[in-house]
Amino acid sequence: MNDEVLDSDVEEFRRAGHAAVEWVARYLERREELPVLSRVEPGEIAGRFDNAPPLHGRPMESLLDDVDRKILDGVTHWNHPGFFAYFAITGSQAGIIGELLSAAFNVNGMLWRTSPAVTELEQVVLDWLRQALGLPAGLFGIINDTASINTFLALAAAREQLGLDIRSEGMTGRELPLCRIYCSDQTHSSIDKAALALGFGFAGVTKIRSDSRYRMDVEHLRAVLEADRRNGVRSCAIVATVGTTPTASIDPLVQIGALAEQYGAWLHVDAAYGGSAAILPEMRWLWDGVDAADSIVVNPHKWMFTPVDCSVLYTRKPEILKETFSLVPEYLRTSESDVINYMDYGLQLGRRFRALKLWMVFEHYGLEKMRQVIAGHLKMARKLAASLAELPDIALMAPQSLSVVVFRRLVRNGAGEVDQEESDRATERLVERINASGESFVSPTRLEGRLVIRVAIGHGQTEWRHLERLLQVVR
């Protein structure tokens, strides 16, 4: 045996691998018995580990015991069918196998030649996904880790499209016109983060009012764009959302697209959560107006059964993305032409083989099954909203949309009027009771200053009985 070689014994992997598969199978079987939200105190998990790294190793089977004893109760189980917080995400058995194989290959698909299958399977499966979603033909697709990154890439391309030579001349040492990003006050924080990172600053992000249904107010957008144009401000990009985080509201793409064209702004559509619903033919209306989009983000790792991370960026302007990011040093030059080297289309050089798990999800379940599950989520959300609406001291606080339901407890004073302060406190107590049950986990947010509870349905194992349990606590 050569001491300078790692893993000289593949039999050891076999044993540990089979044991790990058993561990995972048991985890999947008992996930409903575990409390969704971890109950550990800060520092509790860290305190279970030594302060110094181990000098000598130990068998993997004993590490599985440690996962049970030291880690498991520190996990908030996003893989529990009662996880309704944030946006519920859902992996799948096929997705887990896909990740296992990816980890074994351990490739970096930065260039076509560094694993042609990584690039080509990505192209194949992103065209499948595009068809499944009913998006326009001809879109270029790329998988990245998160919607945060994909939005960042899209806004970077929008910045380059301004024609201000930002790639070559930069944004310092000269005065650029004020450049702005427009999005609604319901937009996800990742849009602000991307804009700040790209040097727009808070001064370069204008929040457009939303209407009574939490959709971007197109007249306000028009007024702001017009005022900015008169003042010499460059309109860089408009971000519209299909399925906002607070209420799953859907911005009016048709009108926003017309304004983007009129004012020369890049239109980015954040459908990270909501886009997956469009695999249902009856939900294709979500894309009305999407032809005008310069870029679209959809997250299969959110609501399409693919383990994190797998976020997809589609764009009809890949050449601008490439102009923004391509840099080919000598040590990365290759001779192939007519191939896509995905490193040219983004910030990150390293690329995991993420297409493999998405491919396995499509092949193992098939589109029909995926549609059934998502249709089930939509149906359960409607039923939950209807059930909540019947309760006397509960009010739905936004139109029920996609798989999200937003509500609040109402407390009335002696005169029968709603006491908003007391209602906030009662809603907060209700959140605590739900989350203390161990059977459901919801996350609150604020709408117009008032505390509300969001229920976001999205896990592949969620059935009506899980929502019944939530309803019981509410009742």
Added chain:
Amino acid sequence: MNDEVLDSDVEEFRRAGHAAVEWVARYLERREELPVLSRVEPGEIAGRFDNAPPLHGRPMESLLDDVDRKILDGVTHWNHPGFFAYFAITGSQAGIIGELLSAAFNVNGMLWRTSPAVTELEQVVLDWLRQALGLPAGLFGIINDTASINTFLALAAAREQLGLDIRSEGMTGRELPLCRIYCSDQTHSSIDKAALALGFGFAGVTKIRSDSRYRMDVEHLRAVLEADRRNGVRSCAIVATVGTTPTASIDPLVQIGALAEQYGAWLHVDAAYGGSAAILPEMRWLWDGVDAADSIVVNPHKWMFTPVDCSVLYTRKPEILKETFSLVPEYLRTSESDVINYMDYGLQLGRRFRALKLWMVFEHYGLEKMRQVIAGHLKMARKLAASLAELPDIALMAPQSLSVVVFRRLVRNGAGEVDQEESDRATERLVERINASGESFVSPTRLEGRLVIRVAIGHGQTEWRHLERLLQVVR
């Protein structure tokens, strides 16, 4: 059975999981029989798949057959012990198991409460890593996907540290002084990409000459910094590299750190590849001067047995990173104080449970074993350099450093002088012969305009016999 539920049968996962473990074990056993560099033609892999997504699913076992028939020969095997291109990366059996468990948990560790174990195990294991590497106490650590992102985050913090209110006021609509990033002409392209994304532009990146050993020329750096100061240019950050990509050269941190302090620039140390060598006590000199570093990147997914992706950023100024990136919308507010919410320290909201695989690597192998393997790589690189130096028509083109060897074929004319053009062509033919062998994969680059071959040793399974095969082709 409820048609609206995915994965109703965990037994199916058990069967497929065990089959997948067998598949991976056979892959690990036969990896040396596979050609390192894929031989497929562009389009060949894509052509094996249907144009449309499948409507109906099929068993996972049949997908494993497809991996064999349709995908495997399109993989360039980074997991082959003869992979010497770019920087060889190395996963491990423990790392594969870690990824399997992470995919099963499928959590998002954006906030402490969204899985306390993700945050706390990350803190524990990054302190282990810090100790293992001999880095200063008190550094804040965070795992991200790639060095590209970690460098980007570090330079974003450096930009914020300029005190120009870039987060609030942005970089447009006002004239900022010219701000610059300094790095050597040997620096990795990810530094340029980060600088371009952050709005410095090519105009805001100054490449410092390297000396005859490809280390940053400190006198040139001093002269540039001084001239820039006289001209009112703001020195934003200096990027020093411990283990450059072309030759694994090591920039002089002590002198660069002194200049960074003198000129008020953030010092970022790119040790993505080279840092791992510092787990050997005799290699701690790599960090001479590192106390002055504001941020350091080390990639366990490169040379520390952890599957991609796992890149670590250490900083002594986490508060500036947080000031740069923290944005907490209502739907992400939580009540815990005194916990780290890692989303506050970066661009990406989504966070996989990456600490788990790094923890498994430390626990399963132990530091002593990890040291033995890396010491073996260093020894093999020295031996390879010595063997190549003995060959009459081969010249080492850079001092042998860490696990990298850089050489070139020399062709002499009748007068015994080196014909550089012919040598380029002969070197190119040699690259082609090595890569056609199927037993080794090397990537060429250019040094001072001349084609050279890089051999980067870094896979946990590499033994001297693999380098012997490479030597045979060279001979």
